Amino acid sequence: MHNLHSRKSFLFSILLSTFFLFSVSGCTLSRMIKTGEARQEISVEPTVLAVNGNVVPFDLKVKVPAEVTGKKPVYNVVVAYQYGKKQTEPVTRLRFAPGEFIYENGTPTINRQLSFPYTPEKASGKLVAQAEAVKPNGRVKRGKVREIAPGVITTSRLTVKANAVSLAPDTYRKGVSEPELLTFFFDEGKAELRDYLGTNMDVLKELLQSNYKIQAVEITTGHSPEEADSKDPKLARKRAQTFEKYMRHQLDVNSYTNTNQSVKFKVQPVVRNWERFLKQVQLSALSPEQVNQILDIINGPGSFRDKEKQLSKLDSYDYLQLYIYPALRYADVRITYNVPQKKDSEIYLLSRKIVENRIDADKLTEEELRYAATLTPLLSEKLAIYQAAAENTMKWQAFNNLGVTYVQMAQQAVKPTTRxxxxxxxxxNLTYASHRNPTAQLFYNLGSAQYLLGNYPEALQSYDYALKLGGPVPVLQQVFADKAALEIETGRLDEAVVSLAYAGTSYQSLMNKGLIYLLKGNYEQAQTFYEEALVLKPNDALAHYSLAVLAARTNQPEALASHLHQATRQEKSLTAKAIDDPEFRNFVGTPTFREALK
Structure with a gap:
């Protein structure tokens, strides 16, 4: 009986001790949370979050009292972004354990540069923080969820961009065989073939192995004015000889239709000649004043080398080095050959059979197969024909048109995953096309697709390639305009200013100039550009919305209401955007704001 009583007393003591330990543990965690929440300091910069490219970046600083930074338990601050219908995206967990924080003026502190991916549904939401205390055994006590920053401002996305894609010009002409022109580029001072930036030698090799009857090959090569390229007067001839040697070898070992005896070769090196340079300058986005300065030098006295030295002193020389000189280290290979001609109905029916694998692709030439795609209005049929053309001909035109068709179908897609x-x-496919035939238009097509997918660094690189290759002024101005829009969206405002200097004075350029000044805080200049854009495009919804943002930043409620009313009247979807836009957070509840949205 005594033993039974002792055993009961022992069990009671264990239960009491366990209860006491849990009570103390719970009390410790609660006290830590209470102490931490009362005295912690959390700051976010910017105070209102803003999108930059595909992410929302911000700097976070958290200070906590020293009492909560002991070894056990660990005091944490959990940061997340809340948006939509109870959706939460974790951002970070800051642990105030020994070795994981610093002392700033004697206070335990953690500084972090953080970001989270941006998607449109996150435009309306808030950045929140929650304290938590965690014991080694996993027991957790959490504090209240507190807002530390509203967001997300998306004003940097009020850009105007075209992101256009264009089909390759139709080279099929009934009764006419068009020569094939392939352009290749060399490294500065070099005559060796290279296999990047549009110089894929497989394209040339495949053409030489084709069953077309080749009549003649003309190789024209040149060099840039730079010292490394112009000091050797035989460099252009060496480049031409490199291509001739390569092509003759391919005809010897791979072609069954053509031979070195049946194909007439003509090699034409262009040495210390300014003609192509002047053509590239005329096709550039340089201002008329800059072009005239260059023309004065080229048409003036002095040797080839003297003129290059004079060019190096111009303020446009950086542009010449980046966008003109690389295109002068070239080889143009023009191949003339014959192809048979067929009726449209026959071409279309044969293309369908090729797509369905009922006949061999060689029943149509590559020009005929691409031409067949123009004979149907259905994107799905165009896609199938261009796929067959790309697989069987490997020509840049087929790859480009296949890529353009994919973009057109993506723009019609309902599901984001399909898009x-x-x-x-x-x-x-656009990468294949632009590297097989490097032109400004093809690299612009590629950049447009990369932008639409959100591959911003790649898009900027493609725009840069397009500008270096030169081309018609309208194309280059459009490339510069879209490049500037992307630079604005990714926070490169100074670079965007430079790009817009070559983008002309279109509606797009004026709108994006206005946005740059708006983001920089030069509201007077921003308003000037937006009003000029409205002259070109009266009643434009985006221009009025942008002016409403400007009015909000300068605390002009009447102007805000007027422009917002104009914007939402022209485009109804801007009503919901305005209500959720943090730019208008100080005006949303006012009668003036509500009246403007009616």
């Missing part, structure tokens, strides 16, 4: 899949296919 992104098609854009990825478009990028693959």
């Amino acid at each position: 992104d899949k098609m854009l990825r296919e478009a990028i693959v």
Whole structure:
């Protein structure tokens, strides 16, 4: 009986001790949370979050009292972004354990540069923080969820961009065989063939192995005015000889239709000649004043080398080095050959049979197969024909048109996953096209698709390639305009200013100039550009919305209401955007704001 009583007393003591320990543990965690929440300091910069490219970046500083930074338990601050219908995206967990924080003026502190991915549904939401105390055994006590920053401002996305894609010009002409022109580029001072930036030698090799009857090959090569390229007067001839040697070898070992005896070769090196340079300058986005300065030098006295030295002193020389000189280290290979001609109905029916694998692709030439795609209005049929053309001919025109068709179908897609899949296919094919035939238009097509998919660094690189290759002024101005829009969206405002200097004075350029000044805080200049844009495009919804943002930042409620009313009247979707836009957070509840949205 005594033993039974002792055993009961022992069990009671254990239960009491366990209860006491849990009570103390719970009390410790609660006290830590209470102490931490009362005295912690959390600051976010910017105070209102803003999108930059595909992410929302911000700097976070958290200070906590020293009492909560002991070894056990650990005091944490959990940061997340809440948006939509109870959706939460974790951002970070800051642990105030020994060795994981610093002392700033004697206070335990953690500084972090953080970001989270941006998607449109996150435009309306808030950045929140929650204290938590965690014991080694996993027991957790959490504090209240507190807002530390509203967001997300998306004003940097009020850009105007075209992101256009264009089909390759139709080279099929009934009764006419068009020569094939392939352009290749060399490294500065070099005559060796290279296999990047549009110089894929497989394209030339495949053409030489084709069953077309080649009549003649003309190789024209040149060099840039730079010292490394112009000091050797035989460099252009060496480049031409490199291509001739390569092509003759391919005819010897791979071609069964053509031979070195049946194909007439003509080699034409262009040495210390300014003609192509002047053509590139005329096709550039340089201002008329800059072009005239260059023309004065080229048409003036002095040797070839003297004129290059004079060019190096111009303020446009950086542009010449980046966008003109690389295009002068070239080889133009023009191949003339014959192809038979067929009726439209026959071409279309044969293309369908090729797509369905009922006949061999060689029943149509590559020009005929691409031409067949123009004979149907259905994107799905165009896609199938261009796929067959790309697989069987490997020509840049087929790859380009296949990529453009993928972009067009992506723009009609309902599901985001389908859209992104098609854009990825478009990028693959547009990459093949632009590297087989490097022109400003093709690299612009590629950059447009990359932008639409959100591949911003790649898009900027493609725009840069396009500008270096030169081309018609309208094309280059459009490239500069879209490049500037992307630079604005990714926070490169100073670079965007430079790009817009070459983008002309279109509606797009004026709108994006206005946005740059708006983001920089030069509201007077921003308003000037937006009003000029409205002259070109009266009643434009985006211009009025942008002016409403400007009015909000300068605390002009009447102007805000007027422009917002104009914007929402022209485009109804801007009503919901305005209500959720943090730019208008100080005006949303006012009668003036509500009246403007009616």
